[in-house]
Amino acid sequence: MMRTLLFWISVTVISARAAGQTTPPAGTPAATRGAKAATKTATTGAATPAATKTAPAAAAAKTAPTAGGATAKPAQAPAKPSPLGARLAQALKALRADPQMTHAIYGFYIKDSATGKAIWDENSQTGLAPASCQKVIVSTASLELLGEDFQYQTRIGYDGSIQNGVLRGNLYIIASGDPSLGSWRYAGSRPEEVMEAIHSILQASGITRIEGNLLLDDHTFPLQPVPRGWVWEDLGNYYGAGAQGLNWHENQYDLDLEPGDRVGDSVRIVAQRPALEGDTLLNELTTGPKGSGDQSNIYWAPLTKLGYVNGSIPADGKNITIAGSIPDPGRLFINALAENLKTWNIALDGSVQNSLDYTRAHRAFPVFATVMGSLPSPSLDSLVYWFLKKSINLYGEALARTLALQKTGTAATDTGVSVIRDFWIKRGVERTAFHIQDGSGLSPQNRVTAFGLVQVLEYARKRPWFRAFYDALPVIDGMTMKSGSIGGARAYAGYVGGKDGRKYTFAFIINNYDGNGTEIQHKMWKILDELK
Structure with missing residues (x-):
């Protein structure tokens, strides 16, 4: 009998403590913190707001003695969710019941930007494929580590000597991995402008003839341009263009x-x-x-x-x-330059070669001695603008390799990814929150948490380069946010202001939905519209 009474006392005390828990169950609005655990829907098992659950009156009034003879306080009545929390709960309940979501999973995290208070937290610590929302992680790390004024420099150099207009040696183009070289998006970077800039450098040096070769030193980045995990059917299309030592025309042809x-x-x-x-x-x-x-x-x-x-x-x-990825952009560039030399009446006695030619022949690439000039890229804030606004995968891959080169001296994608992860770990992102394979989000092997994405967005708010970052984010459905889309995955991460004057930071990722991606996209918008 005594054992039974002690057991009853123990269970009652534990139950009373559980009723006052401070950590909300998944899927509860922050207004229900400290309330009873949320109920679960019969269809998916997803949590609903705790305020929707009511306890029998007799149970609410019941008290029990503690081991010390005192009585435990009765469980507190669940806190009423905020109007926003109630609307979100209803909208998400409808989403979970949608046939497209039968075997899907989502992570959703919303934070009040002013107070730092969590407004909604559901599966926010689950790693999901973020698609192009990963660009938020890479662009912010790049702005911080490289600086918004960072520029790539493609150099023009030579070996030997210049005598009476004759270059008695080789002419070099020394690539830097600049993803914007030959891009149509910037004044000064368009193909004809790049060629004219090189012409001006050669004219300033008085060169009218080259006795040696025209050489492209494009081994700044490793020869393999594609990160691990990319899908074969993506590689030939414009969005599957990897970052090479020399990138030309955004490695895209039409x-x-x-x-x-x-x-x-x-x-x-x-x-x-x-x-x-x-x-x-x-x-x-x-x-x-x-x-x-x-x-x-x-x-x-x-x-x-x-x-x-x-x-x-x-x-x-x-x-x-339709648009495809240029298989060998360096070769395309150097051949175009050779043709322009003829137009400029600059004779080339030797041949046109790049680093790959020397690699295939098992020969060491020669070293240039003198730099005649350079071709600067637009500043990093301009590159980030198009990286995010048009979701250019090439830029992300170039930035990952550039971060690796700048910080370690080795321009490997894996190294760049490690630099990015270490950067965010030092700023409070949990070590396993970001498992990323590339700089763009194209790999289906990437895994990122909604909670981590919001941490990144909140960090960006406090940095001096925030305006450049914020202006680069697309405006979609009236919200300033980055979108992401690959097979079976849709994601959004960004900022929105509500009618109540509050500002929210959010990340919303769905993986493994069924059917049409456009349909799930509009269903996500409908939920995010509750924040407006």
């Missing part, structure tokens, strides 16, 4: 395509811009039904000379343009 009149007809390649001279693209495209959309895909491994494009484009009676 294909103008003309569909046939009937389903099954061949598709004609009207133009390739810029033309990949000496390379072969096999065309296996066919015409699809009207309204079927662009179902084409380009397959092309880096640094190879043969690729192919297959799939279909719709028979809608109009041409469309």
